[in-house]
Amino acid sequence: MTAAxxxxxxxxxxxxxPAVHHVSAEIPAGEMTAIVGPNGAGKSTLLKALLGLAPRVEGRIECTARRIAYLPQQAEIDRSFPISVLDTVLLGRWSRFGGFGAARHADLHDAHHAIEAVGLAGFERRPIDTLSVGQFQRVLFARLLLQDADLVLLDEPFAAIDSKTVADLMAVIRRWREEKRTVVAVLHDFDQVRRDFPHALLLARELVDVGPTARVLSSENLLRARAMAEAWDEHAGACEVPMRLSA
Structure with a gap:
C-alpha cells in the first residue's frame, strides 16, 4: 500500500x-486513519508537525500530497469576527484569490454546493457566531470541501457535537475515501474508530502501534499506552539528540 x-x-x-518522541510510521494513501491515545499523548502536536506548525521538529516527514487541508479544534477558532457562513466557506478558496481578489462565479457555485452538502442550505447569510457547535462544524467541513485537498487532517472533528451531525460528517469523510483522498483524524471514541476507521495510529508520546485498527486497538496495546502515559516524566531532562557514528 502506497504511503501518503x-x-x-x-x-x-x-x-x-518532547511531546512526540522518536516516532517512525507510515500512513497509507487513500485511507482513513485515526490517531488515538491517552490525554497528553501528543496527538494534536503530531498533526501540527505535519503542517509545519510545531516549534521544533527533528527527524523527517515525507509527504506525497499536493494539497493539504486542516481542521483545527473549534476551541482554537475565534467566532466573534463578523463573517457569514458563505464567506467562511469561501475561505477554502483563499489560496486562489487571496486577500484582494474576488470570488469567481465558479467559487460561489461550489461554496453553495458545499453548504448544501453538509446540510446547511439556507444558512448562507447567517453570521457564524449565531450557530450551534454542530452547525459551525458543518460550516468548517464545507470549507474543507472547497479546498479540494488530497490529504485532510482533522483534529477532534466530533468533539461536543450531536450524533446526527457526527453521522452526516462521517458521510462526507467516507466520500473523501471513495475519492481516494487520505484522511487523518485525531479521535477519542474507540468504538467509532473501530467502526469507521480501517487504519489507526496509537500514540503515547512514543509510538505504540500503527496498522489495521483491530490490531492497533487491542486490549494489550491500550494497556501499554496507558502505562506509557502514566510513566512519562514531565520533569525529565531535555531530550538529547543521539550520537550517530560515521561508517
Whole structure:
C-alpha cells in the first residue's frame, strides 16, 4: 500500500522536552486513519508537525500530497469576527484569490454546493457566531470541501457535537475515501474508530502501534499506552539528540 505520509524518527519538542518522541510510521494513501491515545499523548502536536506548525521538529516527514487541508479544534477558532457562513466557506478558496481578489462565479457555485452538502442550505447569510457547535462544524467541513485537498487532517472533528451531525460528517469523510483522498483524524471514541476507521495510529508520546485498527486497538496495546502515559516524566531532562557514528 502506497504511503501518503512517512514519519522517520520524528521528535517534536517544546524547549527540548518532547511531546512526540522518536516516532517512525507510515500512513497509507487513500485511507482513513485515526490517531488515538491517552490525554497528553501528543496527538494534536503530531498533526501540527505535519503542517509545519510545531516549534521544533527533528527527524523527517515525507509527504506525497499536493494539497493539504486542516481542521483545527473549534476551541482554537475565534467566532466573534463578523463573517457569514458563505464567506467562511469561501475561505477554502483563499489560496486562489487571496486577500484582494474576488470570488469567481465558479467559487460561489461550489461554496453553495458545499453548504448544501453538509446540510446547511439556507444558512448562507447567517453570521457564524449565531450557530450551534454542530452547525459551525458543518460550516468548517464545507470549507474543507472547497479546498479540494488530497490529504485532510482533522483534529477532534466530533468533539461536543450531536450524533446526527457526527453521522452526516462521517458521510462526507467516507466520500473523501471513495475519492481516494487520505484522511487523518485525531479521535477519542474507540468504538467509532473501530467502526469507521480501517487504519489507526496509537500514540503515547512514543509510538505504540500503527496498522489495521483491530490490531492497533487491542486490549494489550491500550494497556501499554496507558502505562506509557502514566510513566512519562514531565520533569525529565531535555531530550538529547543521539550520537550517530560515521561508517
Amino acid at each position: 505520509l512517512r514519519l522517520v524518527d520524528l521528535t517534536v519538542s517544546y524547549d527540548r522536552h
